[in-house]
Structures are given as C-alpha cells and as structure tokens.
Amino acid sequence: ALGLALLVGVSRVYLGVHWATDVLGGFALGAVVALLLIVPDTVRRHRGRQRPWRRGADWSRSTLPPVP
16 A cells, blocks of 8 residues: 555656645655554553453452452
8 A cells, every 4th residue: 555655646746746745745644644543543452451460360350259
C-alpha cells in the first residue's frame, strides 16, 4: 500500500497536476492521521493484557472461596 501511494504521488508530480510540496504535505498529513488512529488502539490493546507478575489465580473474581 505504501509503494502504491508513493507511485501515485510521483505520478501526480510527473504529470504536473501537483507540486512536490503538495504531495509531501499529503504524505505528512496521512502519516499523522495514521498515527492518531494506530497509537490509541495499540495502547488500548496493551492495557488489556495481564501482567506477567499477576498470572496467579484472581480470587476476587471467583465464585468459590479460596481453599485454606
């Protein structure tokens, strides 16, 4: 997908329908939007993971009392 976007940008400059700065600005704007969408999703996914030091049984969610 990135290669296709690069080819389209180069073709727009080659055909003279955009300046190189227009294409670079579009690439920069696209990168910012992608980061604004990817970073929060990545953070949300990592927050849901269980920590390695907390892999023991979670008795607070159990329906049975712990055995002494």
